[in-house]
Amino acid sequence: MEPILSIRDLTKTYKGGHQALKSVSLDIRRGEIFALLGPNGAGKTTLIGITCGLVNPTSGTVLADGHDVVHDFRAARATIGLVPQELTTDAFETVWATVCFSRGLFGKQPDPALLERILRNLSLWEKKDSKIATLSGGMKRRVLIAKALSHEPRILFLDEPSAGVDVELRRDMWNVVRDLRDAGVTIILTTHYIEEAEEMADRIGVISRGELILVEEKASLMHKLGRKQLTLHLQDALHAIPQALEGYGLSLSPDGLSLVYSFENEGGRARITALLRQLNESGVAFRDLETSQSSLEEIFVSLVRGAA
Amino acid sequence: MNWQAVKAIYRFEMSRSFRTLVQSIGAPVLTTSLYFVVFGSAIGSRMTQIGGIPYGAFIVPGLIMLSILTESVGNSSFGIYMPKWAGTIYELLSAPVSTPEILLGYVGAAASKSVMIGLIILATSTFFVPLQIQHPVWMVAFLLLTSVSFSLFGFMLGIWADSWEKLNVVPTLIVTPLTFLGGSFYSIDMLPPVWRTVTLFNPVVYLISGFRWSFYGLADVSLAVSLAFIGGFFLLCLAVISWMIRSGWRLKH
Numbered sequence: 001m002e003p004i005l006s007i008r009d010l011t012k013t014y015k016g017g018h019q020a021l022k023s024v025s026l027d028i029r030r031g032e033i034f035a036l037l038g039p040n041g042a043g044k045t046t047l048i049g050i051t052c053g054l055v056n057p058t059s060g061t062v063l064a065d066g067h068d069v070v071h072d073f074r075a076a077r078a079t080i081g082l083v084p085q086e087l088t089t090d091a092f093e094t095v096w097a098t099v100c101f102s103r104g105l106f107g108k109q110p111d112p113a114l115l116e117r118i119l120r121n122l123s124l125w126e127k128k129d130s131k132i133a134t135l136s137g138g139m140k141r142r143v144l145i146a147k148a149l150s151h152e153p154r155i156l157f158l159d160e161p162s163a164g165v166d167v168e169l170r171r172d173m174w175n176v177v178r179d180l181r182d183a184g185v186t187i188i189l190t191t192h193y194i195e196e197a198e199e200m201a202d203r204i205g206v207i208s209r210g211e212l213i214l215v216e217e218k219a220s221l222m223h224k225l226g227r228k229q230l231t232l233h234l235q236d237a238l239h240a241i242p243q244a245l246e247g248y249g250l251s252l253s254p255d256g257l258s259l260v261y262s263f264e265n266e267g268g269r270a271r272i273t274a275l276l277r278q279l280n281e282s283g284v285a286f287r288d289l290e291t292s293q294s295s296l297e298e299i300f301v302s303l304v305r306g307a308a
Numbered sequence: 309m310n311w312q313a314v315k316a317i318y319r320f321e322m323s324r325s326f327r328t329l330v331q332s333i334g335a336p337v338l339t340t341s342l343y344f345v346v347f348g349s350a351i352g353s354r355m356t357q358i359g360g361i362p363y364g365a366f367i368v369p370g371l372i373m374l375s376i377l378t379e380s381v382g383n384s385s386f387g388i389y390m391p392k393w394a395g396t397i398y399e400l401l402s403a404p405v406s407t408p409e410i411l412l413g414y415v416g417a418a419a420s421k422s423v424m425i426g427l428i429i430l431a432t433s434t435f436f437v438p439l440q441i442q443h444p445v446w447m448v449a450f451l452l453l454t455s456v457s458f459s460l461f462g463f464m465l466g467i468w469a470d471s472w473e474k475l476n477v478v479p480t481l482i483v484t485p486l487t488f489l490g491g492s493f494y495s496i497d498m499l500p501p502v503w504r505t506v507t508l509f510n511p512v513v514y515l516i517s518g519f520r521w522s523f524y525g526l527a528d529v530s531l532a533v534s535l536a537f538i539g540g541f542f543l544l545c546l547a548v549i550s551w552m553i554r555s556g557w558r559l560k561h
């Protein structure tokens with residue numbers, strides 16, 4: 001199937017000469033949740049800005065649902081909703097007026113029932129007649145989400161949606177995102193919170209210093225790159241790793257009571273049986289064992305380090 | 309053409325004005341009334357007629373133009389500068405709209421407000437002086453053209469400005485002096501010849517002259533020149549703004 005968003009060789013050099021994007025190419029599949037992970041300054045907001053029409057690209061193309069975002073911007077933008085990173089709202093408008101404004105701006109006929117549903121889902125309905133200036137930061141963030149959803153976008157960008165957001169809003173927000181995904185909306189979120197990507201995304205792209213260094217299914221990314229650890233809790237403390245067990249790259253805890261075996265791939269896993277047999281033969285008894293998988297956070301840190 | 313967007317922007321801008329109704333309409337009406345009291349009654353009573361028209365009545369078209377120019381530039385520049393400053397412009401930039409929608413919405417609203425203020429001042433002036441309007445159609449045409457053109461100019465200014473100071477400097481240092489020296493309070497025939505020539509470089513002279521002609525059939529410069537000038541100014545502003553929006557100058561990075 002044709003990707004809903006197709007980015008080709010996109011570069012951006014800002015006026016000061018800073019190259020924020022270096023020939024980025026990326027296809028987003030219809031209906032997926034895509035997380036763009038990257039440290040501050042990696043170019044995430046720039047990428048979104050070009051796609052949405054806030055930033056002029058230096059070179060390259062972006063097609064949104066087949067429409068070039070520069071030359072056929074009306075058709076392209078009509079499909080896109082944006083929740084910006086910064087809390088930028090009008091102050092003196094009411095919540096209701098501002099969502100009606102957004103819907104109109106994107107060329108849609110008024111639909112009060114739909115707007116009511118959106119506001120209710122975001123727990124904003126009670127505040128619909130409040131002036132935006134009187135709302136808390138979390139509420140303003142909800143307003144920005146409601147504005148973006150008011151015109152029924154097919155592609156939704158959430159730029160750092162959980163920056164400075166409380167638990168309640170995160171829960172509401174992710175519920176909304178899941179509903180949208182079920183309704184076939186493609187969602188692209190940027191974050192530097194790994195848990196968010198881990199929790200929500202179908203695929204993950206990692207961007208660092210303007211370069212897309214990796215795009216993977218979340219599951220396979222974790223599988224491929226996730227280091228696993230097998231920790232053996234010993235019956236009796238060891239002073240040193242027995243000679244027979246050298247070659248496994250084991251490490252012994254300072255108290256001598258646990259042995260840790262790290263492995264990365266299928267081969268490493270296969271050696272576990274051999275390791276356990278060796279332990280038995282060496283007379284090392286353990287009372288418990290556990291395995292753990294490194295989180296995306298660790299993967300991410302190692303990737304970004306590698307790229308630097 | 310995205311008419312829903314035009315409607316949304318126009319409404320948004322108008323509701324902004326109505327929120328500050330006292331300030332946006334009360335202020336120009338009060339200021340103009342003060343001019344009538346001071347110039348029309350106090351000083352005007354000592355003045356001779358100009359071209360057969362009592363001084364108080366003579367200054368009405370000029371005063372209306374003065375308000376319209378100031379209001380158009382101020383309103384329209386604020387209307388676009390504010391979202392730029394607050395960051396809310398992201399939504400306009402990401403919306404499926406372009407020059408026609410943006411101008412009909414923002415400039416249309418600013419111009420509507422100016423026309424309303426112009427008409428209110430006109431109505432107010434009838435309490436102070438006897439008025440006659442010889443060419444009402446031309447009067448309305450001048451009112452509309454001037455409001456639209458200077459709202460366009462203000463819009464341009466709002467995009468250009470990158471600080472509140474710059475936003476204010478053009479109206480206070482350029483527009484207001486030109487309006488005061490544009491013949492609101494006198495006929496340029498009353499000036500010494502040298503100054504008369506200098507004054508002809510002031511674009512506002514043509515506006516006020518044409519507008520006054522629609523009231524009293526009395527003009528400093530010919531009607532055709534007035535019309536050509538304001539038409540040219542309108543087209544120039546339109547061209548510059550179209551380029552600004554298309555290129556994203558001072559709007560996009």
Ligand SMILES: Nc1ncnc2c1ncn2[C@@H]1O[C@H](COP(=O)(O)OP(=O)(O)O)[C@@H](O)[C@H]1O
Binds near residue numbers: 014043
């Ligand atoms: N308007 C701008 N002018 C100049 N440089 C900018 C501008 N916006 C962003 N940058 C620079 O481009 C780089 C990428 O920024 P951004 O896309 O905001 O990153 P991210 O969203 O991943 O934190 C940063 O180094 C930033 O300083």
Ligand SMILES: [Mg+2]
Binds near residue numbers: 160
């Ligand atoms: Mg960012």
